[in-house]
Amino acid sequence: MAVVGRACLIIAFVVSIYGVGAAIHGARPGNRRFAESARRSVYAIAGLVTFSFAILEGAFLTSNFSFVTVVTHSSTTTPFFYKAAAAWSSQEGSLLLWAFLLSVWSSVVLTITRNRLRDVTPYATAVLLGFATFFLGLLVFTNSPFDTVAGPAPVEGSGLNPLLRHPSMMTHPIALYSGYTLAAVPFAFAIGALIARRIDAEWIAATRRFALGSWLALGIGLLLGARWSYVELGWGGYWAWDPVENAALLPWLTATALIHSIQIQEKRGMLKIWNVSLTLATGTLAIVGTFLVRSGILDSIHAFVEQGNEIAWLFTGLICVMCAGSIALVVSRRALLASENRIEALLSREAVFLMNNLVLVALTFVVFWGTFFPLISEALTGEKHALGPPWFGKYIVPLTIILAVLSGIGPVLSWRRATGLNARRNFAIPILLAGAAVVVSLALGGGRSLGAELMFAACAFLLGCVGQEFWRGTRARRAMSGEALPVALVSLVRRNRRRYGGYLVHAGVALLFVGIAASSAFQHVITPTLQVGQTAHVGGYAIHYDRPTGTITTKGGRLERINLGSDLTVRQGGKVVTRLHTERGYYPTDDSSLGVVSRYFEGEQTSEVGLKAGARRDIWTVVSPDTDPLRPIISQGDKVFGDAKNLPPSMGAALLGQAIRGIVNRYERNPPPAQFRFIVSPLVSWIWFGALVILFGGAISIWPPPGGATRRVRARYLARVGRESAATTS
Amino acid sequence: MEVILIILALAVVVWVVSGPLRRAERPEAASAARRAGLQAAKEAKYREIRDAELDWRTGKLSERDYREQDRRLRAEAVEILRELDELD
Numbered sequence: 003m004a005v006v007g008r009a010c011l012i013i014a015f016v017v018s019i020y021g022v023g024a025a026i027h028g029a030r031p032g033n034r035r036f037a038e039s040a041r042r043s044v045y046a047i048a049g050l051v052t053f054s055f056a057i058l059e060g061a062f063l064t065s066n067f068s069f070v071t072v073v074t075h076s077s078t079t080t081p082f083f084y085k086a087a088a089a090w091s092s093q094e095g096s097l098l099l100w101a102f103l104l105s106v107w108s109s110v111v112l113t114i115t116r117n118r119l120r121d122v123t124p125y126a127t128a129v130l131l132g133f134a135t136f137f138l139g140l141l142v143f144t145n146s147p148f149d150t151v152a153g154p155a156p157v158e159g160s161g162l163n164p165l166l167r168h169p170s171m172m173t174h175p176i177a178l179y180s181g182y183t184l185a186a187v188p189f190a191f192a193i194g195a196l197i198a199r200r201i202d203a204e205w206i207a208a209t210r211r212f213a214l215g216s217w218l219a220l221g222i223g224l225l226l227g228a229r230w231s232y233v234e235l236g237w238g239g240y241w242a243w244d245p246v247e248n249a250a251l252l253p254w255l256t257a258t259a260l261i262h263s264i265q266i267q268e269k270r271g272m273l274k275i276w277n278v279s280l281t282l283a284t285g286t287l288a289i290v291g292t293f294l295v296r297s298g299i300l301d302s303i304h305a306f307v308e309q310g311n312e313i314a315w316l317f318t319g320l321i322c323v324m325c326a327g328s329i330a331l332v333v334s335r336r337a338l339l340a341s342e343n344r345i346e347a348l349l350s351r352e353a354v355f356l357m358n359n360l361v362l363v364a365l366t367f368v369v370f371w372g373t374f375f376p377l378i379s380e381a382l383t384g385e386k387h388a389l390g391p392p393w394f395g396k397y398i399v400p401l402t403i404i405l406a407v408l409s410g411i412g413p414v415l416s417w418r419r420a421t422g423l424n425a426r427r428n429f430a431i432p433i434l435l436a437g438a439a440v441v442v443s444l445a446l447g448g449g450r451s452l453g454a455e456l457m458f459a460a461c462a463f464l465l466g467c468v469g470q471e472f473w474r475g476t477r478a479r480r481a482m483s484g485e486a487l488p489v490a491l492v493s494l495v496r497r498n499r500r501r502y503g504g505y506l507v508h509a510g511v512a513l514l515f516v517g518i519a520a521s522s523a524f525q526h527v528i529t530p531t532l533q534v535g536q537t538a539h540v541g542g543y544a545i546h547y548d549r550p551t552g553t554i555t556t557k558g559g560r561l562e563r564i565n566l567g568s569d570l571t572v573r574q575g576g577k578v579v580t581r582l583h584t585e586r587g588y589y590p591t592d593d594s595s596l597g598v599v600s601r602y603f604e605g606e607q608t609s610e611v612g613l614k615a616g617a618r619r620d621i622w623t624v625v626s627p628d629t630d631p632l633r634p635i636i637s638q639g640d641k642v643f644g645d646a647k648n649l650p651p652s653m654g655a656a657l658l659g660q661a662i663r664g665i666v667n668r669y670e671r672n673p674p675p676a677q678f679r680f681i682v683s684p685l686v687s688w689i690w691f692g693a694l695v696i697l698f699g700g701a702i703s704i705w706p707p708p709g710g711a712t713r714r715v716r717a718r719y720l721a722r723v724g725r726e727s728a729a730t731t732s
Numbered sequence: 733m734e735v736i737l738i739i740l741a742l743a744v745v746v747w748v749v750s751g752p753l754r755r756a757e758r759p760e761a762a763s764a765a766r767r768a769g770l771q772a773a774k775e776a777k778y779r780e781i782r783d784a785e786l787d788w789r790t791g792k793l794s795e796r797d798y799r800e801q802d803r804r805l806r807a808e809a810v811e812i813l814r815e816l817d818e819l820d
Contacts, residue, residue, distance in 0.1 A: 009738040013745055020749070038752035046745045053741070118768050204772035268776045269783075416792040417783070418801065424792060471790065478789035498786065 189285025506699025597640020
């Protein structure tokens with residue numbers, strides 16, 4: 003079936019080139035048929051790429067080792083769940099996933115807009131098909147997932163990289179790629195609107211949900227990536243765990259700014275140039291994020307991806323075209339992008355939204371500069387220098403404090419102009435809460451970090467503003483409808499999903515910021531080396547190394563992993579708080595330059611974290627066993643098995659198994675000192691809870707309003723506007 | 733089998749993509765784009781009216797400011813409806 007998969011991609015590539023031409027031709031008056039044909043090209047590509055993707059998935063699930071990518075990224079012993087996910091662990095598979103998701107979202111948006119935006123859609127279709135052409139070109143010419151092995155297919159593959167064997171592998175890449183590909187939709191329509199000179203609110207209304215979807219999907223991807231890093235990969239701390247994840251944060255930040263500022267264009271006809279620029283920046287940054295994962299140009303856990311200089315140059319070319327084209331279009335249409343109104347007062351929602359946008363763009367710039375600094379420094383000085391968490395903290399902390407305050411102020415102000423009296427009345431309770439938060443924090447022993455105290459105050463202010471909004475809204479709803487309070491709350495949110503979903507997002511941001519501030523400022527970290535029976539003290543806890551552990555995990559009769567770990571007991575004030583187990587997994591490698599026994603200790607390694615998570619604090623432990631004392635016996639094993647090549651395979655395998663079991667038992671009997679990393683961090687669980695609240699609020703915002711309610715609202719306002727119309731004319 | 737599948741895929745794609753080209757061009761109303769833009773503006777204006785009411789009910793706008801804003805927004809909505817009527 004590899005031939006069929008490859009043929010489908012080639013046909014899709016040819017159709018995408020045709021579609022670009024047809025769409026551009028179809029944009030001219032009287033050529034509507036070609037625009038229609040281009041739209042159908044997108045559907046055809048979606049069908050072809052979906053079929054190709056299904057063929058590749060089928061090859062992974064059935065362990066079809068005639069496919070090169072299956073041999074190098076899966077094995078018969080890989081669990082079914084991970085076989086399915088292994089398809090996008092490779093360069094070529096992930097590019098196919100990108101093309102698949104892009105074709106699906108493109109089909110959805112072109113179906114929704116088939117009878118709307120008739121002058122914009124053909125150009126948007128051409129841009130979407132341009133992206134498809136790029137990715138299909140990579141799949142056809144440089145990174146085919148359908149390459150087959152020469153000669154007979156091997157009976158076994160290398161297996162999935164151990165670092166990727168985590169449930170998040172099924173969801174984290176798909177979420178991030180969905181975010182990236184969804185960002186292509188508003189980008190394409192912004193380009194279409196600029197070319198067609200249709201810079202009104204319609205293209206924004208048509209693609210707003212896609213921008214929100216991109217924001218939501220990127221948020222889910224970032225959350226899953228952070229959680230994965232925290233529990234599996236060995237948490238490196240904020241800003242240090244992976245530059246590729248930082249890169250995914252860039253379009254998320256600009257998308258956050260965008261979903262605020264488009265409201266100003268919809269309501270006031272303002273910030274058109276800003277909105278179109280943010281849309282184009284978000285789309286371009288999505289490609290930059292994809293480029294970072296695919297190229298491997300930054301040191302990253304995602305370096306499991308092969309270095310791909312050829313791909314790096316192609317992506318660089320695409321990004322340059324996107325930047326240059328976007329700038330040229332915005333400059334050439336600047337007269338059309340002029341605002342229809344002006345900001346009337348600084349004390350208005352649009353003014354605060356604009357300030358919030360500026361802060362978000364500043365955050366984007368800081369993250370961009372910090373993430374890309376190794377490349378920038380290498381280009382300028384010839385040496386790679388990385389910027390660490392202190393550098394990020396210097397800029398990010400004050401900016402996020404300002405952002406939290408603005409996120410509280412914005413929603414409680416009215417559009418156009420808020421009066422001083424209303425503002426004072428609306429801010430009294432939130433300001434009191436901010437003061438109370440500082441007092442409580444100081445009473446609980448805070449005060450060592452000014453940044454954290456200010457953040458707690460800002461977040462309490464924000465939560466106060468959001469809580470007040472829900473309370474007042476619910477009360478107003480109850481007064482209008484006579485419903486009970488809980489029913490009135492649900493009705494309020496149902497009827498104003500965009501507004502109250504957004505408020506929930508703000509509340510989640512406050513919880514997340516509190517978690518980050520507390521876990522950064524009041525974290526206790528030690529990296530002791532302990533003998534069995536020794537105790538280390540950290541953050542008021544005594545962690546005792548009880549005993550070493552050594553186990554061997556087998557699957558399908560093959561050794562999958564050797565686990566060397568430790569059992570720990572955590573006490574506080576002499577009382578046992580919890581018992582934890584942490585271990586390091588050693589996966590065998592096929593590297594034939596290593597000895598037969600060494601191969602079982604020199605391959606990929608993973609950390610299993612021992613974690614006690616709680617609402618107040620997390621106790622996080624990880625072990626790094628010292629295997630050096632085992633080296634002599636491992637080398638001896640290498641020599642013995644190297645000299646015994648004539649043994650029958652079954653006997654050799656049995657003896658090798660016994661030898662490895664013996665080495666593991668030896669580690670348990672005579673454990674060398676092990677190095678640990680113990681972290682006690684307050685309020686980490688607030689980060690995860692806050693992120694879930696953000697996603698829940700985002701889901702409410704994106705959910706379409708009930709059809710009946712919309713019709714009722716339309717009918718009501720039509721009647722009112724009609725009455726007004728009659729009164730005006732009479 | 734593989735060759736048949738490829739030919740089948742190719743045939744389906746050609747049939748789907750060329751469908752509109754086999755039909756005659758349908759004339760389009762020149763005002764379609766203008767109408768779509770006005771519809772979007774109308775929806776946005778209704779939302780603005782509704783938001784202003786909620787702002788008033790939740791204490792962000794004084795009664796006087798709300799009445800003034802509501803009157804202005806409805807006048808703008810009327811203008812949009814008039815323009816839509818003119819296209820009919």
